[in-house]
Amino acid sequence: xxxxxxxxxxxxxxxxxxxxxxxxxxxxxxxxxxxxxxxxxxxxxxxxxxxxxxxxxxxxxxxxxxxxxxxxxxxxxxxxxxxxxxxxxxxxxxxxxxxxxxxxxxxxxxxxxxxxxxxxxxxxxxxxxxxxxxxxxxxxxxxxxxxxxxxxxxxxxxxxxxxxxxxxxxxxxxxxxxxxxxxxxxxxxxxxxxxxxxxxxxxxxxxxxxxxxxxxxxxxxxxxxxxxxxxxxxxxxxxxxxxxxxxxxxxxxxxxxxxxxxxxxxxxxxxxxxxxxxxxxxxxxxxxxxxxxxxxxxxxxxxxxxxxxxxxxxxxxxxxxxxxxxxxxxxxxxxxxxx
Amino acid sequence: xxxxxxxxxxxxxxxxxxxxxxxxxxxxxxxxxxxxxxxxxxxxxxxxxxxxxxxxxxxxxxxxxxxxxxxxxxxxxxxxxxxxxxxxxxxxxxxxxxxxxxxxxxxxxxxxxxxxxxxxxxxxxxxxxxxxxxxxxxxxxxxxxxxxxxxxxxxxxxxxxxxxxxxxxxxxxxxxxxxxxxxxxxxxxxxxxxxxxxxxxxxxxxxxxxxxxxxxxxxxxxxxxxxxxxxxxxxxxxxxxxxxxxxxxxxxxxxxxxxxxxxxxxxxxxxxxxxxxxxxxxxxxxxxxxxxxxxxxxxxxxxxxxxxxxxxxxxxxxxxxxxxxxxxxxxxxxxxxxxxxxxxxxxxxxxxxxxxxxxxxxxxxxxxxxxxxxxxxxxxxxxxxxxxxxxxxxxxxxxxxxxxxxxxxxxxxxxxxxxxxxxxxxxxxxxxxxxxxxxxxxxxxxxxxxxxxxxxxxxxxxxxxxxxxxxxxxxxxxxxxxxxxxxxxxxxxxxxxxxxx
Numbered sequence: 001x002x003x004x005x006x007x008x009x010x011x012x013x014x015x016x017x018x019x020x021x022x023x024x025x026x027x028x029x030x031x032x033x034x035x036x037x038x039x040x041x042x043x044x045x046x047x048x049x050x051x052x053x054x055x056x057x058x059x060x061x062x063x064x065x066x067x068x069x070x071x072x073x074x075x076x077x078x079x080x081x082x083x084x085x086x087x088x089x090x091x092x093x094x095x096x097x098x099x100x101x102x103x104x105x106x107x108x109x110x111x112x113x114x115x116x117x118x119x120x121x122x123x124x125x126x127x128x129x130x131x132x133x134x135x136x137x138x139x140x141x142x143x144x145x146x147x148x149x150x151x152x153x154x155x156x157x158x159x160x161x162x163x164x165x166x167x168x169x170x171x172x173x174x175x176x177x178x179x180x181x182x183x184x185x186x187x188x189x190x191x192x193x194x195x196x197x198x199x200x201x202x203x204x205x206x207x208x209x210x211x212x213x214x215x216x217x218x219x220x221x222x223x224x225x226x227x228x229x230x231x232x233x234x235x236x237x238x239x240x241x242x243x244x245x246x247x248x249x250x251x252x253x254x255x256x257x258x259x260x261x262x263x264x265x266x267x268x269x270x271x272x273x274x275x276x277x278x279x280x281x282x283x284x285x286x287x288x289x290x291x292x293x294x295x296x297x298x299x300x301x302x303x304x305x306x307x308x309x310x311x312x313x314x315x316x317x318x319x320x321x322x323x324x325x326x327x328x329x330x331x332x333x334x335x336x337x338x339x
Numbered sequence: 340x341x342x343x344x345x346x347x348x349x350x351x352x353x354x355x356x357x358x359x360x361x362x363x364x365x366x367x368x369x370x371x372x373x374x375x376x377x378x379x380x381x382x383x384x385x386x387x388x389x390x391x392x393x394x395x396x397x398x399x400x401x402x403x404x405x406x407x408x409x410x411x412x413x414x415x416x417x418x419x420x421x422x423x424x425x426x427x428x429x430x431x432x433x434x435x436x437x438x439x440x441x442x443x444x445x446x447x448x449x450x451x452x453x454x455x456x457x458x459x460x461x462x463x464x465x466x467x468x469x470x471x472x473x474x475x476x477x478x479x480x481x482x483x484x485x486x487x488x489x490x491x492x493x494x495x496x497x498x499x500x501x502x503x504x505x506x507x508x509x510x511x512x513x514x515x516x517x518x519x520x521x522x523x524x525x526x527x528x529x530x531x532x533x534x535x536x537x538x539x540x541x542x543x544x545x546x547x548x549x550x551x552x553x554x555x556x557x558x559x560x561x562x563x564x565x566x567x568x569x570x571x572x573x574x575x576x577x578x579x580x581x582x583x584x585x586x587x588x589x590x591x592x593x594x595x596x597x598x599x600x601x602x603x604x605x606x607x608x609x610x611x612x613x614x615x616x617x618x619x620x621x622x623x624x625x626x627x628x629x630x631x632x633x634x635x636x637x638x639x640x641x642x643x644x645x646x647x648x649x650x651x652x653x654x655x656x657x658x659x660x661x662x663x664x665x666x667x668x669x670x671x672x673x674x675x676x677x678x679x680x681x682x683x684x685x686x687x688x689x690x691x692x693x694x695x696x697x698x699x700x701x702x703x704x705x706x707x708x709x710x711x712x713x714x715x716x717x718x719x720x721x722x723x724x725x726x727x728x729x730x731x732x733x734x735x736x737x738x739x740x741x742x743x744x745x746x747x748x749x750x751x752x753x754x755x756x757x758x759x760x761x762x763x764x765x766x767x768x769x770x771x772x773x774x775x776x777x778x779x780x781x782x783x784x785x786x787x788x789x790x791x792x793x794x795x796x797x798x799x800x801x802x803x804x805x806x807x808x809x810x811x812x813x814x815x816x817x818x819x820x821x822x823x824x825x826x827x828x829x830x831x832x833x834x835x836x837x838x839x840x
Contacts, residue, residue: 039762041782044613054453056348056665064342259612294343295656302342 011185012192017232020267027185034184034228040220040256049252052295053288062287066322067105069286070097073315074139074275074308075339076111078146078243084119087112091123093339094136098319100335101326107315108304109137109169113145114158117165128166139169139209143194146213146242148173152190159197162206169207170198171310173242176216179226187226191233209275209308210235214253215245223253227260237273243310248278251288258296265297274301277310283321286314312339345658348665350452354439360390361528363398363552364535366405367545372398374553379529382449383662383671383706391528394551399520399560402549406491406518407566409546414518415488419475426471426513428541433464433506436537440530444502445662447529449671449707450625452663462787463506466805469789470510473810477515481807486814488516489592490568495558495582497574498524498673499628499729505531507804508571509548510789515813517569518547522561524574525554526674559585567591569813573630576727576753576798594802594812596630596794598727599755602748603633603784604738604770607642609760613782615649618733621758621784623657623711626672627731630799631756633784635724637744640737647715647735654711655698669731672707681709681730688714688723693734719747727753741766745773754796758784777803 008026011017017025021033057065075094077086090110098104106127112120120138121128127136140162144150150158159170172194178186191210198206210230214223227238238257241248254276261272274293280286286309293301301307316336324330360376362369374393381388394402414422433440440463441455450459478484492512496504501523512519523531531550538548551557555578562570562582572582573596586593603621605614621633638646662670672678689695693714702708709730717724717734724734738744748757757776759767767781777795780786787793792808794800802812 038609038611041610041613041762044610044616044782048613048616054457054665055345057345058348059346061342061346068342290342299342 009185012189014192014234030188031184034225037224037228040224042220045220045256046252049255052292053251055291057287063325065287065290066283066318068302069318070107071105072304072307072309073107074109074111074310075107075315076310076312078113082116087116087119088123090339091120095127097315106134106136108308109139111139114140114142114162117162117167121166137168138166139171140167141171143172145173146244148175156193156197159194163198163200167206169209171209171211173211173213176213184229188229188233191230191235195234207236209237209239211239211242213242213245214240215247220256223256224260227257231264231272237275239275239277241278243278249276249280255292258293262297271306273306275308275310280309280311281313283318345666350442350663350665352442355442357389361532362392363394364550365402379447381446382673385705388447391552393553394557396560399551399564402520402551403491403564403566405546405549406520409544410490410518413544414547415516419477423471423474425541425543426467426474430464430467430471432537432540440502440533443533444530448501448527449662449673451667451670452665459500459503463502466506466510466789470514474514480810480814482814482816485817487817489813489815492517492519492569493561493567494519494521494571496523498527499625501527502530504573505534511809512813515810517813520549520561522551522558528552579800595800597800599630599753599799600635600727600751601631601633601756602635602637603758604744604748605638606761607639608762610762614760615653617784618650619653622733623669623731624785626669628729631778633758636733636735637738637747640739643737657711659700669711672709675707678707678709681728684723684726684728685712685732691721693717693721719750741770745770749775752798755799
C-alpha cells in the first residue's frame with residue numbers, strides 16, 4: 001500500500017475495480033463508489049422475498065426443481081470433530097446420494113476444512129478427474145474460517161495449502177471487523193490477495209467464493225455494499241454465511257445479493273455466482289430459492305457454476321421428497337442414509 | 340419446458356357449494372327478486388357461474404323497511420358489547436371460510452387467487468375484528484359522550500374489491516349501531532351472497548343487514564329511498580356526483596369514495612429495487628382496477644431511463660393468465676365494458692404521441708384481458724395522464740425538482756392517493772406535507788389497514804373509511820337532531836323512486 005498526497009490510500013489494482021471505478025483506485029474512491037449505491041428498503045425487500053416464497057411449484061416443475069437442487073448442493077461438513085472417515089462417508093453420499101435410485105443426480109461439490117482436502121480428493125478418486133462425467137468438486141473453507149481473525153500471511157498460506165492439496169474452490173471469509181469499521185480498502189486488498197493465492201502452478205485459479213457473513217453485517221445496506229466490494233475485488237461467487245453465525249442464509253439476504261449480481265451483469269456482462277449457506281434444510285425452502293434466482297437473475301443462473309446451496313441436511317429432505325414423487329407416498333428418515 | 344414456465348397450480352373450485360340461483364337477502368332470508376334475474380359470469384372464461392336476482396323498487400322498499408324494523412326493535416337497543424360479539428363472530432366465520440371466499444371472489448371478479456387469498460379476504464376479517472373492538476367504545480370515537488347511530492345506512496359498493504368493500508361498509512355501520520341495506524356491483528354479487536350465508540350462520544338478528552342485488556336502477560332506488568339516513572358510496576366520480584345531487588337537502592349523511600389518478604413519485608435517491616416493486620404493485624395490483632392506484636409515475640429525470648429499463652425487465656416476469664392459478668400475477672379484467680375503456684384510452688394515448696410498451700404475453704382467447712402496459716413520453720396534458728383508466732396502464736412522467744414533483748402530483752382533479760420513494764426521511768415528510776391526497780405512502784404502495792383512515796380530496800370524494808374517522812361517518816353527536824327514529828320518512832312524502840342515474 002502507498003499513500004498519495006491527498007491522504008487516500010491506494011488499493012490493489014484489481015481489474016474489475018479499475019474498469020468500473022476508474023484509474024485512481026484509492027480507498028476513498030472505493031468508499032465513495034460503495035456509498036453511491038442505491039439503498040435497500042428492508043420492509044420492501046422482505047415483502048418481495050415473501051411474495052416470491054408463495055410461488056406454487058407442483059408436479060413436473062417440482063420434479064425438475066428437486067433434481068436441480070441436488071445438483072447445486074455443496075455437501076458440507078465443517079466440524080472440529082471431522083475425521084478422514086467422516087469425509088469419506090460424506091464423499092460416498094455425494095457420489096451416490098440415493099442408493100435405491102441411481103438416477104439421482106450427484107451434488108456439485110463437497111465442502112470441507114483445508115486439512116481434509118487430501119482425504120476428499122482421494123475418496124472421490126476418478127470422480128475428481130478434470131474430464132470425469134458427473135465430476136464432483138472439492139471446496140475448502142480457508143482464511144481462518146469462520147472468524148477470519150488471523151494475520152494476512154496465515155490466511156494466504158491457509159488458502160495456498162488447500163489449493164495445493166487439490167481444492168477446486170476456496171470459500172474465504174471477509175474481515176467483518178474491518179468492514180464494519182469502514183476500512184473497505186483492507187477488506188478489498190485481502191480478497192485480491194486471497195484470489196492470487198488461489199492461483200495454481202499451471203496459472204489457472206481455484207474458484208473463489210467470498211463469504212460475507214451477513215448475520216454479522218446486520219443491515220441490507222451493508223450486505224449490498226459488501227457484495228459489490230467482493231465482486232469488484234475479484235470474487236467468483238458471493239456467499240452469505242459460514243453457517244456458524246445466526247442468522248445464516250435468509251431469502252431476503254439472498255435476494256438482495258442476487259440483485260447485485262443481476263446489476264453487475266447488466267453493467268459488465270459478467271456472471272457472478274451466489275451461494276446461500278446455512279439454515280436451508282427443507283426442499284420447500286430450497287425451491288423458494290430456485291424461484292428467487294429464476295425470477296431475479298434468470299434461469300441461466302440455475303447451474304452449479306452460478307448458484308450453490310451450502311447445506312448438509314437439505315440433501316436428505318430432497319431425497320425424501322424425490323422418493324415421494326416416484327412412489328406416491330412418504331417414506332421416512334430410515335429410508336435415506338446419514339453420511 | 341423451462342423452469343419459469345411453472346407447471347399449472349390451479350386452486351380447486353371444489354370447495355365451492357354454489358346454488359344455481361341466488362335471491363335477495365332481506366330480513367334474514369333469501370327471497371326471490373321482482374326484477375329480471377341476470378347471470379354472473381367468470382371474466383376469465385365468460386362462463387356462467389350462477390343466476391342473481393334483481394331487486395325492483397318494491398324489493399328495495401321491503402329491504403329498507405326490514406332494516407328500519409331491525410334498527411328500531413333490535414339493533415339500536417343492543418349494548419355495544421353485544422353488537423361487538425356479533426361482529427367478532429362474523430370475523431371468525433370469514434376466517435373459517437377464507438378459502439371458499441377467496442375462490443369465489445377470484446372466480447367472479449377475475450383477480451388472481453394469490454391476491455384474494457393473501458390480501459382481500461384477510462383484510463375482510465381484519466376489518467370486522469377491528470370494528471368489533473370499537474362497538475363498546477364509541478365514547479372515544481371523537482363525537483363526545485354517548486354518540487348516536489344514524490339509523491338505516493344505504494351502501495353501494497364497486498366490483499373491484501367486492502367483499503373487501505362490503506366489509507369496509509358494513510363493519511363500521513354495525514359497530515356504530517346502524518342497520519344496513521347494501522347493494523353489491525352487478526358483475527360481482529357472488530361473495531356478498533356467501534357473506535349473507537355467513538350472517539345466517541352468525542345468527543345476526545333478521546334485518547340488520549339486507550343485501551339487494553341488481554344494476555344501476557336498484558342502486559338508485561336504494562340511495563334515493565326516503566327512509567335511509569346515511570348513504571355510503573364507492574365507485575365512479577360520475578355516479579358519485581349524481582348521488583350527491585340527489586341526496587342534497589334530504590338530511591342524509593353522505594360519504595363518497597370515488598376515482599383517483601395517484602402519483603407515485605420516485606426520487607433519485609430511492610431504494611431502487613423496492614421502488615420498482617412499489618411501482619408494479621401500485622399500478623398492476625388487481626389489474627390496476629384500484630381507485631387509489633399509482634397510475635402516474637413521476638420519476639426524477641436523472642434516473643428516468645434506468646427506472647424504465649428496470650421496470651420493463653420486471654414486467655417481463657409478470658405472469659398473466661388463469662386467475663385461479665396460484666402463480667398468476669395478473670388476472671382478468673372484470674368486464675367487457677371496462678376492457679373497452681382501457682383499450683379506448685390506451686389508443687388515445689398512442690394517438691397523442693406517447694410511447695406504448697407491453698411485455699410479450701399470450702393472452703387467453705376467452706375472457707377479458709389486457710396486458711400490463713406502460714406509456715413513456717407522456718405529458719401532463721395527455722388524457723392518459725389525466726383520466727382514470729382503471730386498468731393496468733402506467734403513464735410515466737418526469738420531474739426535475741421536488742417543487743415540480745409536488746406541482747405535477749397535485750395537478751389533477753382527483754386527490755386520493757400518492758406515493759413517495761426516497762431514502763431521505765426529511766424529504767419524504769416535506770413532500771408528503773404538500774401533497775393533496777388522502778393517503779400518502781412512503782416507500783410502499785397499496786398497503787391497507789383497518790386502523791388507517793382512507794378517503795380523498797376534490798373529485799375523489801369526501802368522508803373517510805377505516806380507523807376512528809371511518810366510525811365517525813356512521814355516528815352523530817348526542818345532541819344533534821338526526822334521525823334516531825325515522826325522522827326523514829316523517830318529513831318527506833314518498834316520491835317515485837329511481838331513474839335519477
